[in-house]
Amino acid sequence: MAIEARIPTILRTYTGGEKAVSGQGSTLQELFVDLDSRHSGLRARLVGEDGSLARFVNVYLNDEDVRFLGGVETPLADGDVVTILPAVAGG
Amino acid sequence: MTRFDSLLDSLGRTPLVGLPRLSPSASVRLWAKLEDRNPTGSIKDRPAFFMVERAEAEGRLTPGCTVLEPTSGNTGISLAMVCKLKGYSLICVMPENTSVERRQLLEMYGAEIRLSPAAGGSNEAVAVAKKLAADNPDWVMLYQYGNPANADSHYETTGPELLADLPEITHFVGGLGTTGTLMGVGRYLRERVPGVRIIAAEPRYGELVYGLRNLDEGFVPELYDPSMLDARFSVGPEDAVRRTRELVEQEGLFVGISTGAILHAALAQAEKAVRANERADIAFVVADGGWKYLSTGAYSGTLDEAAERLEGQLWA
Structure with missing residues (x-):
């Protein structure tokens, strides 16, 4: 089961400069653990010590903010695209 | 009517x-x-008007004041119009990667533009404006990102x-x-x-x-x-x-x-x-x-x- 994770510039030091990496997992949590096994240190940037998403990190499952789905427990399916972005201002 | x-x-x-x-x-x-x-052609006229009116009512904005605001454009244009009509000076901190029309409109209304770096977008504009506000305590930053009058303008209108x-x-x-x-x-x-x-x-x-x-x-x-x-x-x-x-x-x-x-x-x-x-x-x-x-x-x-x-x- 392959899921594409899109990595922002600021976190590409963990992916050898790759913009997108492939991973597996039935939830976002599992995907992060799987990605961390090959890109060590990435997960610690995405989730805080309490296990929830870090404050200035936004994660989108097929363009929808996962905080309104199930947070790190959001279920994933084959072919999903997970986009990770730092929180920025608009206005 | x-x-x-x-x-x-x-x-x-x-x-x-x-x-x-x-x-x-x-x-x-x-x-x-x-x-x-809306008067300047965007939804931002509502929060701009409400933020200025509330600051006046609270006594934070008085005649001759300089208003400061980080903005990617529309809020700045709205504030520029409101400030012009009410007699305030306006300084907008705007990311350099915004459209030329926005800058032209701001200049036309007489606002001063301080450009912030493109990288980091509006985050940088906010950071630059916060520093300017700290260095110039007599300037009034309305701060659309944290000013309840922004949301209240939509709650009320x-x-x-x-x-x-x-x-x-x-x-x-x-x-x-x-x-x-x-x-x-x-x-x-x-x-x-x-x-x-x-x-x-x-x-x-x-x-x-x-x-x-x-x-x-x-x-x-x-x-x-x-x-x-x-x-x-x-x-x-x-x-x-x-x-x-x-x-x-x-x-x-x-x-x-x-x-x-x-x-x-x-x-x-x-x-x-x-x-x-x-x-x-x-x-x-x-x-x-x-x-x-x-x-x-x-x-x-x-x-x-x-x-x-x-x-x-x-x-x-």
Whole structure:
């Protein structure tokens, strides 16, 4: 089961400069653990010590903010695209 | 009554127009709130006016004051008009990767522009403005990202207008920047319309805009209360431009690019309602017209070309 994770510039030091990496997992949590096994240190940037998403990190499952789905427990399916972005201002 | 004593008095009371061609069916309808019909042509006239009036009422703004504001454009243009009419000087801190029309309009209204670096987008503008405010304690920063008068302007005007025109409203879809529109309209509608869904459409820019030096420089507006939203969507430039063009071609509406992003999220809600066989009356915000974005190239050539031209620009 392959899921594409899109990595922002600021976190590409963990992916050898790759913009997108492939991973597996039935939830976002599992995907992060799987990605961390090959890109060590990435997960610690995405989730805080309490296990929830870090404050200035936004994660989108097929363009929808996962905080309104199930947070790190959001279920994933084959072919999903997970986009990770730092929180920025608009206005 | 369409006669007003002054331009400021004509704020708001914008039309809500149906989209018969883009709406999927008679029971799933889309409605556009034409915020380009405000004094300077954007929804930001509402918060700008409310923030200035409240600062005056609180005694923070007095004659001769200098107002300071970080803005990617529309709030600055609205403030420039309000400040001009009320006799305040205005300094706008604006990212350098914003359209030339926005800068021209600000200059025309007599505002001073301080450009902040493109990398980091509005985050940098906020940081620069906060430093300027600290260095110049006599300047008054209204600070749209954390000023309750921003959300209150929508609670007191946009929300009531929507409900009066569309009592059967089931969804409200707005753009997410300062979060003021969604927080204010959301609060108003949730208090009065059981089950109403509040949906946010957030522009997804090119990589340059997310080029922070570290994640701790990330920014969440102080006004933001996620419990006020039911869903939040990230919309890239391809989808935003495609929907912007559909609005022109099918409904005759010439809108700014951020409105294309908002329509994209609204159409997704419409499709969901159709699939669930549910009635829906979905109101969405036309934040501004397309005029200020002609120079971006978003309105000519193929969709791919247009999206490519928007790379690195703050298009919403």
